[in-house]
Amino acid sequence: MTNLYISGYRTYELGVFSEKDAKIDVIKKALKNEITSFIENGVDWILTSGQLGVEQWTVEVVDELKMDYPEIQQAIIFPFLEFGSNWKEDKQIKLSELKELADYIESTSHQPYKDPSQLKNHQHFLLEHTSAALLVYDREFEGKTKFLYEEIQKKQEHSSYECRLIDFDQLQNTIQNENE
Template structure:
């Protein structure tokens, strides 16, 4: 696998309402562990659409990992022009920082949002252009990632297209590992 799509919940779908909530640290650490495993197997590109939440946190992890893994590249493919225009200012600044650090960024549609079909087209396009999907999602807690999952499952039904999950259990394991690490530091 050379090109990995990554997605998951938006912050509010996870009950995260502060941009510096401690839960984000655990999510980013879990993503980092998974990405390092893929990097050791030859991963070159991570592709996100830049949505708030897991996609932006993944992009930030990739930006950090690029320091040690110079072959790693980040692509941000928003579904339409100015997707960030309705976000709060702080979120727009975070997004702009990610765009500035990306190795490639281009909107899939060259127009502004005008219908929800652009979101489905984005999911299908990114899945079509990647070798696998990393998904932070639980089927027990539905949310917007299910649309990405459906696109990935459609591709997997025809081709080899692995779907790698990050589950609540994975996140809990990271919380416990970090807590154990803190105990040894004291």
Template sequence: MYKVIALSGYKPYEIGIFQKDHPSAAYIKKAIQKELLRMIDNGLEWVLISGKLGVELWGAEAVFAIQTDYPNLKLAVLTPFLGQEENWNDANKEWYESVLAQADFVDSITKKSYEKPWQFRLKNQFFIEKSDTLLLVYDHDKEGSPKYLYEMAQNYQTHQEYPIHLITFADLQDLIEEDASNHWNP
């Protein structure tokens, strides 16, 4: 049973996406929704994100879409530090603020502005220790920022039961092909 999951993955530029509404984002959200719905059947109550651009904010949008049918599903945004959006462009700040406004819980783990990379490591550790499982959009063939959370979760698994659920590029490709075959009209 997964009451609390940590959700993360790539930043948009790491996977060649430069607009929040890029068609690929729809498939990422669909894949996340599919996993979340499966987990809801196993008792999922909370989804934790840190609010970083990309997969996490798309995941938040997936949660919001599911909440219409499953209002007991909650979203927590726990940032690694205060003001993480300060250097983002206006469109990304607006996206971020809209997610924070709809989230069920918002806080910062370190309660201070960015100082050093230890704040990201502390956030990863916090997410792993406070969740029952990790849902990560990550592919071993494309390293990026999710690698650090993935490796920390794998290390955690050596002394604690902690399932890791990956959404890979192959999973996304399967969704695209499934969608194409459902809309094919000879």
């Protein structure tokens, strides 16, 4: 295993509307624990799409982990050209800062957004170029990540693709472990 795809809930799906929300610290801690485990088991590259929420927090976590694991690389693979260009200015600035942390930046479609097929092709590309996925996703609380999770399940029918979930119980355990 060398490439890990990380995704999950968007900020608005978690009710996170501030960079200072305590939920972010909990999610980052859980991500750090899982990513560390993957790195120690042979992952070389972490891939995300740059989406608001879990994917952007992942970029920050991986950057922190580079202190202990300087060999780890991270890529942001956008679904289409000019991804995020219609976001509010503060979110565009944040995305620009995160791009500076990436070792590789590309988009699967080299055209601006035109239709949903670009998103589907992007998802397919990332699943084909990774051997495992880590999702911050709880099957009882669906969000946009549901579609990715369903595609991973289809892929698992024909391959040994690994998928780990960080669900709300695990996040709660992360909080409790910090308080002990």
